[in-house]
Amino acid sequence: MSSISLKNVKKAYGNDVVIENLNLEIRDGSFTVLVGPSGCGKSTTLRMITGLEAVTEGDVYIDGQRVNDVAPGKRDISMVFQNYALYPTMTVEENIEFGLANKKVPKEERKRRINEVCEIVGLTAYLKRKPANLSGGQRQRVALARAMVKDPKVFMMDEPLSNLDAKLRAQMRVELINMHKRMGTTFVYVTHDQVEAMTMADDIVLMDNGKIIQQSGPKELYHNPNCIYTAQFVGTPQTNILDGRLPDGMKLGFRPEKVRLHTMNEGEGINIPASVQTKEMLGSEIIYSLDTPYGVIMCKSEDDVEDGTILMVGVKFDSMYLFGADTMRRPLGEAERKMIAAAFREGKA
Amino acid sequence: MSKTKAAVKPAYGKNEKHERLMGYILAAPAVILLLVFTVYPLIYLIYRSLFGGNLITKDPDFVGMENYQTLFASEDFHKVLTNTLVYTLITVVLTIALAVIIASWLHSKRNRKLNEITQTFIFTPHIISVVSVSTLFLWLMDSKMGFLNSVLNALGFDSYTFLASPDTALFSIALVMVWKGLGYYVLLIMAALQNIPTSVYEAAELDDTPKLRTFFKITLPMISPTILFTSVVATISSFKVFDSVSIMTGGGPLNSTNTLVYYIYEYAYRYGKPGQACAAGVILLIFVCAITFLQFKVSKKRVYYQ
Known part of the structure; x- marks a missing residue:
């Protein structure tokens, strides 16, 4: 030893x-x-x-x-x-x-x-x-x-x-x-x-x-x-990173399995309009590639949705990672939640 | 069903025939050369060894095994056989041992420039003709005015007889031929050493293996196929030594450097006894075959093939 x-x-x-x-x-x-x-x-x-x-x-x-x-x-x-x-x-x-x-x-x-x-x-x-x-x-x-x-x-x-x-x-x-x-x-x-x-x-x-x-x-x-x-190195498909929406070059990250195929309530998370581009059946779960106004995001879910479906997907604030322009992790407090909610408010694509 | 078969077969058959013909055509030059210059002379050698006469006899008499009997009864021939065996033993053992030592040393040196220079120096004698090398050493080894003896004397040693004495002449020729051939064998063994994966050596290092043990337990077994190959090649070429003997000593002094091929040459062209020369040739052939066979047989258990 x-x-x-x-x-x-x-x-x-x-x-x-x-x-x-x-x-x-x-x-x-x-x-x-x-x-x-x-x-x-x-x-x-x-x-x-x-x-x-x-x-x-x-x-x-x-x-x-x-x-x-x-x-x-x-x-x-x-x-x-x-x-x-x-x-x-x-x-x-x-x-x-x-x-x-x-x-x-x-x-x-x-x-x-x-x-x-x-x-x-x-x-x-x-x-x-x-x-x-x-x-x-x-x-x-x-x-x-x-x-x-x-x-x-x-x-x-x-x-x-x-x-x-x-x-x-x-x-x-x-x-x-x-x-x-x-x-x-x-x-x-x-x-x-x-x-x-x-x-x-x-x-x-x-x-x-x-x-x-x-x-x-x-x-x-x-x-x-x-x-x-680190966020992108571990986990498949890799962590979604949304760039260009937040001020000061900040980026938003969340894991594919945290993307819900239903909307979130105001204050609980953000909602993103999406259409199903591809669908990979893994057995216990399905990997979706979703086309959104912020780019392609990956989603891992047990829910079965048809190819081409247009829907709103939601991500909870609790499941998000906030990264600074230097790609390092930032704390995500009440103020940041408000900032994110404002940036991703529906229709502001 | 049979219709499809019939439809397919001729096309396939034609193709196969064409390929086969092409094969024969491509192999023909090599096969013809082999037949004319190797197989025919070999058969003729055996055939001619059963006849007497000299080089200009039109219809030599059939003498059966008489040429062989004469050879085996001759003391000269015994001496020649012994010389050849001793010469082969000295050159092969010295060449392989030195080649393994030098190649391992070069391989362990990471200095590429030094390696290249050393390799060039060791390899150069190999590309010089035997005649030049022999002539050169004839002068270098001259017992009275030779360069080697002046060096020995300058260093305070007595003169060495080199080619002048029956006791040292054969060894001197062997030394020259080892010097000449060494580079080639070093190259072959270097190649084999480079094929050993570094990770095996690293594993040995982590196993805390002493250097010598690594050499004998890992390096040597792993290059054993190349050592076998080089020793067979070296043996065969030593058995056939001729030019250096012919130039440096002419078989002398006192027959001490007379080897099989030189003996064959002398009997055929100097003494005009082609029958006897051919018989000696057949014996050389048998010797080389037997020793090669023996080498493969003996080392089969000791050589490691991947």
Whole structure:
């Protein structure tokens, strides 16, 4: 178990600065997910924690100890790579054993731990096989077993599920959550997939352009985004942003599932005239794309309305986010409600 | 139903016929060259080894296995076989070992400029003809006035006999040929090293693997197919060594550098015994086949294929 902290970390490749100044705290025993689009610096951050990438400036601490000059192998970290990075010339057993043998763990102890771990991940029948003769899911398990067997302080995963098919991915997500509960170790997980982040994390670190945009629990991140970027990154379809109606370049945001296919009372919310453009049937709910005087807005609802219907839709003040011209979240009080109500009064399109 | 079939089939058949013909036409030049310059000479080699006579005999007598018997009874031939095997062993082992070491060293260096310069220097001898290299080293290795000995003397060492003594001549030729061929093998092994994914090395780093153990447990097994391939190629070319022997020593001193192909050449053109030369050629062929087969057989278990 360990906490991790990055203080004023900078990473540059030559003149190309990838991360300018990063401060990150990862709680002991947490399942922290670094999420963001490709090239946002999340993998680089992970690799700096492991030591596979050196920090250009700043300090990395694991368990309160500065590890800048500690070799990756001495940081007591395990990592699961995106492509698994199994040793192709070794059998499953040798792959799992390799790290232990390097640490000079006695042979019987090694055998015991390998058997234990393989029991957990269900690899016992494949110990003598080479990675080339395993399926993607099995290779994934070998990578997990190899990481688990070392009983590390920190468990790193770099997009470990991206090479699996959708069904297996969903299954592995549950297994990883269970694994985290069982091991109680600090997990640091990198992904670009918001679903993985939302489903598994205790703590999400949303990154963009080498900066942390928001760090919070999944619920907080979803319901209380601190800027437009966060609001639009999590949730599908993404948060509606209405621009150009409010004074001072302010923008109004609300999630598609908060759009009601009926009108709101004065003082409760705003009403928007709309016509149904497209309709996607998902089963339990329907996603509508609505044409309105303020642009296209997305709506997720259980109500069934025909294509082409013209109607009034409503959004409650409680479900709205107000953003300033700098895209950062603004408080939405009584005065702002009045301002919004005035801006969106019916017929003022 | 049958009507449709009949309607479709000729069109398909015509197309297939056309494709087949095209295939034959495209393969023909290579096949003809192979037949004329490889298969026919090979068969003729075996056929001619059963006859006596000299180069200008019109109808040589059939002598059966007599040429082979003469060869195996000859002490010279035993010496030649031993020389060839020793030479091959020295060149192949030295070449592959050095190539793996140099390639790994180059691969571990991230300095691209230095890498390019080193590679160019190592590779250049490969593009120079054997004749030039041999002539050059004949002078460099001269035991009295050679450059190498002046360097040795200047450094306070005794002169080395190089090509002048039966004890050192074969080794000296082997050294020259290793120097000449090294660049090519370094290049092949470098390519193999570059194919190893970096993430595997990173995994090893996180597993706290010592450098040497990484080399022997990960790098070496992963480039084993290339090592096998290069060692087979190097073995075959060592068995066929001729130009350097012919120029640098002419098989001497005291037959100490006489190798199989040089022996074949001498018997065919100097001593005028083509039958015996052909028999030696057949033996060379059998040797090369056997050793290649053995290499594949032995390493089948040790080589890792993806």
